[in-house]
Amino acid sequence: MEPLFSLQNLTYRYDGGATIFQQFSFSIFSGETVLLTGPNGVGKTTLLHIISGLLDKGELHYQAFYKGNPIQLPDMRAHLSYVTSETVMFSKLTGYENIECFRLLWKLDQQYVRKANELCSLLGMEEMLPLPVDQYSLGTKQKLHIAIALARPVELYLMDEPFNSLDRLSRDRLAEWIQGDRQHAYLIASHVHQERFPGSRIISLTRPNNEDKIEK
Numbered sequence: 001m002e003p004l005f006s007l008q009n010l011t012y013r014y015d016g017g018a019t020i021f022q023q024f025s026f027s028i029f030s031g032e033t034v035l036l037t038g039p040n041g042v043g044k045t046t047l048l049h050i051i052s053g054l055l056d057k058g059e060l061h062y063q064a065f066y067k068g069n070p071i072q073l074p075d076m077r078a079h080l081s082y083v084t085s086e087t088v089m090f091s092k093l094t095g096y097e098n099i100e101c102f103r104l105l106w107k108l109d110q111q112y113v114r115k116a117n118e119l120c121s122l123l124g125m126e127e128m129l130p131l132p133v134d135q136y137s138l139g140t141k142q143k144l145h146i147a148i149a150l151a152r153p154v155e156l157y158l159m160d161e162p163f164n165s166l167d168r169l170s171r172d173r174l175a176e177w178i179q180g181d182r183q184h185a186y187l188i189a190s191h192v193h194q195e196r197f198p199g200s201r202i203i204s205l206t207r208p209n210n211e212d213k214i215e216k
């Protein structure tokens with residue numbers, strides 16, 4: 001079977017900084033959940049940024065393939081949705097208005113809105129949607145951020161420590177949602193909560209300048 005996305009021979013060094021990746025390769029298949037683990041500072045967030053085409057400074061070499069075809073990473077943005085570790089939202093607007101803003105930005109239809117609302121209900125924050133986001137708690141903001149990103153109809157979801165601010169029930173529900181979704185691929189950077197994804201593949205990154213990253 002052909003991978004959904006494949007990154008080969010990635011080498012990356014921040015401008016004036018250390019080499020974070022040296023000849024690193026990995027692939028992810030449709031319907032697969034892959035956990036990205038490793039110590040602080042090893043490069044989990046950097047890898048997600050690179051895949052999203054967000055890093056254009058520094059030394060970057062790679063070959064990337066989407067459904068078997070060569071692709072430049074900035075073009076992957078059309079095929080993925082990224083739950084960043086920091087929430088990006090319009091704080092003066094309500095939850096509903098934020099969902100609508102992203103619908104317009106991504107040129108989506110009402111099916112996206114329905115899915116975002118469904119995810120907000122799943123995560124137990126739908127009653128907050130009429131309120132401005134600057135009245136939300138950290139965890140509630142994170143829930144809206146997750147709902148907006150996962151409602152986007154793409155094939156690959158990147159998530160950077162998505163469980164961090166969530167309460168236990170929401171963590172359980174989010175993990176169940178991801179586990180039950182065999183239509184999409186998820187690459188999740190997380191220090192913890194591996195037990196929530198039994199059977200999922202783990203990519204364990206090792207410290208830079210130590211040895212090559214290990215995939216197991």
Ligand SMILES: Nc1ncnc2c1ncn2[C@@H]1O[C@H](COP(=O)(O)OP(=O)(O)OP(=O)(O)O)[C@@H](O)[C@H]1O
Pocket residue numbers: 014015017020038039040041042043044045046047
């Ligand atoms: N803008 C930057 N310029 C230079 N170095 C950077 C920059 N951003 C991150 N780094 C360095 O790159 C390395 C990898 O950082 P990254 O944030 O990807 O690690 P991480 O595995 O996600 O860590 P954590 O588990 O703490 O979230 C670290 O050594 C960090 O200091």
